[in-house]
Amino acid sequence: MDPYLSEWLNLVIRWIHVITGVAWIGASFYFNWLEGHLERNKNLPKGVAGDLWAVHGGGFYHVQKYEVAPQTLPKTLHWFKWEAYTTWLSGMTLLFIVYYSVPEVYLINTAVAALPPVAAIALSLGTLLAGWLGYHQLCKTALAEKPTLFFCVLFLALTTIAFFFSQFLNPRAAYIHTGALIGTLMVGNVFFVIIPSQRTLVNALMAGNRPDPSVGNQGFIRSLHNNYFTLPVLFIMVSNHFPSTFTHSMNWLVLAALSAIGIAVRHYFNLKNKGRNERWLLPAAALATLVLAFVIRPQPTTSTTRTITTEQAFTIVQTHCRQCHSAQPTDAHFQTAPNGVTFDTEADLERQAAQVYARTVATQSMPLGNTTHMSLAERELLGHWYQSIQQKDE
Numbered sequence: 001m002d003p004y005l006s007e008w009l010n011l012v013i014r015w016i017h018v019i020t021g022v023a024w025i026g027a028s029f030y031f032n033w034l035e036g037h038l039e040r041n042k043n044l045p046k047g048v049a050g051d052l053w054a055v056h057g058g059g060f061y062h063v064q065k066y067e068v069a070p071q072t073l074p075k076t077l078h079w080f081k082w083e084a085y086t087t088w089l090s091g092m093t094l095l096f097i098v099y100y101s102v103p104e105v106y107l108i109n110t111a112v113a114a115l116p117p118v119a120a121i122a123l124s125l126g127t128l129l130a131g132w133l134g135y136h137q138l139c140k141t142a143l144a145e146k147p148t149l150f151f152c153v154l155f156l157a158l159t160t161i162a163f164f165f166s167q168f169l170n171p172r173a174a175y176i177h178t179g180a181l182i183g184t185l186m187v188g189n190v191f192f193v194i195i196p197s198q199r200t201l202v203n204a205l206m207a208g209n210r211p212d213p214s215v216g217n218q219g220f221i222r223s224l225h226n227n228y229f230t231l232p233v234l235f236i237m238v239s240n241h242f243p244s245t246f247t248h249s250m251n252w253l254v255l256a257a258l259s260a261i262g263i264a265v266r267h268y269f270n271l272k273n274k275g276r277n278e279r280w281l282l283p284a285a286a287l288a289t290l291v292l293a294f295v296i297r298p299q300p301t302t303s304t305t306r307t308i309t310t311e312q313a314f315t316i317v318q319t320h321c322r323q324c325h326s327a328q329p330t331d332a333h334f335q336t337a338p339n340g341v342t343f344d345t346e347a348d349l350e351r352q353a354a355q356v357y358a359r360t361v362a363t364q365s366m367p368l369g370n371t372t373h374m375s376l377a378e379r380e381l382l383g384h385w386y387q388s389i390q391q392k393d394e
């Protein structure tokens with residue numbers, strides 16, 4: 001595809017993905033909050049479980065929650081489902097636009113595994129499908145009656161899948177795919193379970209039957225999972241910006257740690273919504289983040305007396321980076337320099353020495369997909385060059 005066209009397609013679909021994702025998760029946060037703040041133990045009309053008052057945007061709102069359902073159905077009833085569906089559809093479209101259309105750059109990294117593109121795409125789509133089917137079955141077992149144990153099992157299973165992805169895919173693709181899988185489970189829950197059970201409820205009412213209260217509860221375990229998946233997924237969706245996480249040699253474990261931190265934060269808010277203020281959870285999450293950042297810090301390259309000149313470093317960058325990072329890229333997939341970063345002159349290189357070091361030595365997230373086959377020896381040379389420059393500056 002023409003790179004300029006593909007950039008705009010990416011822009012439009014990504015924009016839609018972010019907007020609908022915000023709308024979906026925003027509504028979900030709101031209803032979780034609402035559920036937790038309903039005032040239940042007061043004089044309420046018959047059949048009403050709780051109510052609350054709120055002020056927002058200059059207006060007063062009075063919301064009531066029914067024990068099961070109102071006696072008669074209102075003419076207009078709002079459903080919340082298209083946000084979730086559109087988020088998934090746009091996300092899947094992005095997988096095609098970014099990862100499947102240029103698999104050798106974004107999906108595969110021959111240093112990780114030399115998969116043929118078709119195999120990598122099959123692995124990607126196959127895992128999403130198998131992941132959903134496996135999870136859907138698991139929800140029908142007795143595990144569903146033990147929510148905490150069930151969630152721990154899920155966490156371990158997803159960590160195993162993240163490990164699996166990390167063994168075959170480009171590291172950033174491994175992260176995004178773990179997120180795509182969790183997102184798929186969440187949307188699958190909405191599409192296959194939560195909305196259908198709501199529909200059963202509404203149909204019963206329309207037929208004039210008293211709905212079975214347990215119907216509303218069928219989506220409970222799924223909603224609970226969606227609730228705790230939210231923060232890990234949100235991190236994964238922006239993880240592309242943080243190469244220190246996804247390029248770590250144990251990137252799947254780093255992801256598990258960050259996810260656990262996100263889950264702890266979500267747990268804090270869930271408890272708070274129920275009136276339990278477990279304040280220690282937030283500082284504990286902050287501390288865990290600091291510890292993680294410390295543990296995975298890039299190791300300094302072995303100090304050396306070797307002096308590499310900028311001229312020598314520039315030769316390496318010419319060979320491995322300028323295809324993309326130039327005012328006139330020659331790489332077929334880029335018509336403009338990615339993120340505006342160019343290495344057309346030695347001055348360009350010196351000015352961006354810290355970024356080059358971060359991307360080629362500390363995290364090895366560049367060259368993208370290592371399409372230009374930069375060797376470890378060359379990375380080491382760039383490391384020496386960076387040290388030489390630093391010493392010069394001192």
Ligand code: HEC
Nearest residue numbers: 320321323324338339341355356359360366367368371372
């Ligand atoms: C195949 C094309 C390609 C090649 C080759 C390539 N890059 Fe990149 N580079 C990208 C893309 C795309 C991005 C933006 C996405 C990202 O940050 O991962 C990027 C981002 C970067 C960034 C981050 C810019 C920012 O603002 O955060 C740096 C630094 C960088 N590259 C350095 C290099 C260096 C040094 C090399 C050579 C060793 C290199 N790149 C080779 C495509 C490439």
